Amino acid sequence: MGAAGSGRYGLVARAVTLWVLTSVAPRTADAQAMAEPAVSSAAARTMDAALQPGTSRQAFDPEQATEAYLATLDEETRATSKEYTEGGYWLGIIGLFYGLAVAFFLLNTALSARMRTTAERISGRKPLQTALYGVQYILITTVLLLPLSVYSGFIREHRYGFSTQSLGGYVSDRFIGLAVSLILVSVLLVLLYGAIRRAPRTWWIWGAGVSLGFLAVIAFISPVYLAPLFNRYEPLEEGSLKDRVLAMARANGVPADEVYQYDASKRTTKISANVSGVFGTTRISLNDNLLDRGTDEEIEAVMAHEIGHFALHAASEFFVFFGVVLVVGFAFVRWGFDRALARWGSGWGVLDVGDVAGLPLFLILFSLYSAAITPITNGFIRSNEVEADIYGLNAAREPDGFSTIILKLGEYRKVDPGPLEEWLFYDHPSARNRILMAMRWKAEQPEERRD
Numbered sequence: 001m002g003a004a005g006s007g008r009y010g011l012v013a014r015a016v017t018l019w020v021l022t023s024v025a026p027r028t029a030d031a032q033a034m035a036e037p038a039v040s041s042a043a044a045r046t047m048d049a050a051l052q053p054g055t056s057r058q059a060f061d062p063e064q065a066t067e068a069y070l071a072t073l074d075e076e077t078r079a080t081s082k083e084y085t086e087g088g089y090w091l092g093i094i095g096l097f098y099g100l101a102v103a104f105f106l107l108n109t110a111l112s113a114r115m116r117t118t119a120e121r122i123s124g125r126k127p128l129q130t131a132l133y134g135v136q137y138i139l140i141t142t143v144l145l146l147p148l149s150v151y152s153g154f155i156r157e158h159r160y161g162f163s164t165q166s167l168g169g170y171v172s173d174r175f176i177g178l179a180v181s182l183i184l185v186s187v188l189l190v191l192l193y194g195a196i197r198r199a200p201r202t203w204w205i206w207g208a209g210v211s212l213g214f215l216a217v218i219a220f221i222s223p224v225y226l227a228p229l230f231n232r233y234e235p236l237e238e239g240s241l242k243d244r245v246l247a248m249a250r251a252n253g254v255p256a257d258e259v260y261q262y263d264a265s266k267r268t269t270k271i272s273a274n275v276s277g278v279f280g281t282t283r284i285s286l287n288d289n290l291l292d293r294g295t296d297e298e299i300e301a302v303m304a305h306e307i308g309h310f311a312l313h314a315a316s317e318f319f320v321f322f323g324v325v326l327v328v329g330f331a332f333v334r335w336g337f338d339r340a341l342a343r344w345g346s347g348w349g350v351l352d353v354g355d356v357a358g359l360p361l362f363l364i365l366f367s368l369y370s371a372a373i374t375p376i377t378n379g380f381i382r383s384n385e386v387e388a389d390i391y392g393l394n395a396a397r398e399p400d401g402f403s404t405i406i407l408k409l410g411e412y413r414k415v416d417p418g419p420l421e422e423w424l425f426y427d428h429p430s431a432r433n434r435i436l437m438a439m440r441w442k443a444e445q446p447e448e449r450r451d
Contacts, residue, residue: 060446062439069403069435070415077411084160085414089425091152096371102144103360103367106137113349115140116357126197127190133356134186142178149174157268162412165267173267176229188214189356197354204330211330212323216278219315223277223285231262233285241296245303248395249275249284252311259303260285265292271408273299275306278315293408297401301392305402308391314384321380329369336365374424381427389434390441399442403435 106112119132142149154170157163165173191214195206218226227233236242236259245259254275264272264287271293273286284306290299309315337353340361345351350358370377393399407415415431422430429437 060443062436062443065439065442066432066436069407069439070432073407073410073415078415080160081410081412082414084162084412085417087156091156092425095148095152096367098145098148099367100364102141103364105144106140106360107344107348107350110347110349111140112137112360113357116349116355119356127194130190130193130356131186133359134189135182137359138178138181138185142181160412162269163267164265164269169266173230180226180229184218189359193354193356200354203353204334205327208323208326208330211326212319215322216319219276219278220281223283224281227262227276227285231264233260233262235259236261236286236291241299244296244300245284248300248304248307252307252395254282254284254307254310255280256282256284258284261291262287265289270412271302271405273302273306275310282310294405295401297398298405298408299401300396301398301402302405304392304396304398305388306392307395308388309384312384312387312391314388317384325373325377329366332369333362333365337361340365378425378427379423382429385428386437389429389437393438393441397445399438399445402438406431406434406438 106115115136116129116133118136119129122132123129150170154163154165154167157165188211191210192207195210196203199206236245242259246257249256249259256275260283262285264270269289271287271290273290275282275284277283284303286299286303290302294302334353337358341350341352341358348357348361350361352358353362389402393402396402410431413428413431417426417430422433428434
């Protein structure tokens with residue numbers, strides 16, 4: 001169960017909007033939170049009344065029950081979650097500008113052109129030249145982006161108490177990730193630039209198709225070949241919990257006869273689970289943090305949500321949606337690339353769109369496009385998550401377990417953003433909206449109301 005870029009109003013306007021959201025509007029909520037204890041006696045009485053088993057359908061108030069659940073979050077957790085989430089917004093904007101700056105640096109210093117020339121000196125074959133350029137690009141950008149990567153992935157996570165990883169473990173992960181990137185990115189670039197050179201007029205269509213096909217292959221191999229590079233996977237111990245999860249999986253068409261747990265606690269305190277893979281590599285997995293911190297009811301609610309993604313064919317929907325996103329994005333790159341190259345190409349040493357030295361320009365344009373449509377992609381993902389939430393409630397029939405696990409996610413995900421904030425930044429519904437949905441489900445299921 002799982003929130004950056006420039007919209008049509010521009011990055012500056014978006015930053016101003018962010019300042020208003022995080023510096024002005026939230027103060028009212030902070031003041032209200034500071035004015036009452038974490039779980040006041042009134043809130044406790046509200047929860048007792050709202051969640052009382054056997055309460056009549058008319059007497060059960062989903063809004064009241066939602067407020068009662070949210071009131072159980074202590075003041076310190078709310079403040080930390082709010083600060084961590086809002087800091088993540090700014091980090092996303094900084095990351096975008098930082099990445100753009102690195103790409104401009106590679107172009108304006110003609111370093112990208114020199115990298116291409118180096119690859120050409122080593123080999124006369126275009127595919128190998130592209131792969132060699134890809135290796136140089138990954139190594140150089142990894143070094144240039146390292147300060148922000150270390151801050152966001154290690155220093156910041158430790159600062160907020162979410163990371164359990166030693167520096168040695170972090171460095172090891174980075175090297176494994178680098179090795180994987182060197183292989184996969186080089187393969188993708190060979191395929192992509194091969195398509196561009198073979199179809200100079202319609203390359204943007206073929207390029208989008210190649211990219212989407214590559215993503216499908218990654219989805220296929222990831223559960224079996226990539227994920228185990230970073231975590232140890234082992235079968236969940238036999239017991240009633242495993243039996244119930246597998247029963248849900250079988251009842252909802254998931255082709256899996258095993259549930260795996262993996263050792264995320266060596267890296268983070270965050271909880272997670274997934275049903276991943278396609279075409280015979282489907283795997284049901286949950287991390288050890290979820291096992292250690294979640295009740296059986298909470299774990300069942302989480303796994304029902306993940307099973308819901310599979311049963312609702314979320315992967316197919318994602319491929320169709322992001323296929324359209326890629327085609328439009330590649331069309332935008334085609335339009336912008338030709339214009340930028342006509343004006344600045346000679347200084348950059350980039351010959352045409354089939355010249356791999358133009359990769360930084362390609363990525364600049366695609367990054368701007370991706371940032372601009374972030375609210376759209378977030379909206380699509382949120383809609384997908386709502387569908388899985390509802391499916392999971394019907395499959396597990398654990399609205400209270402669902403609500404309490406959502407509150408645990410609230411440790412690092414602001415629980416009650418404003419509507420504009422949620423629309424701009426959230427790729428999952430907020431905790432308030434998810435719990436309210438569960439309580440509305442519960443209101444229509446009198447037999448499910450129990451302690």
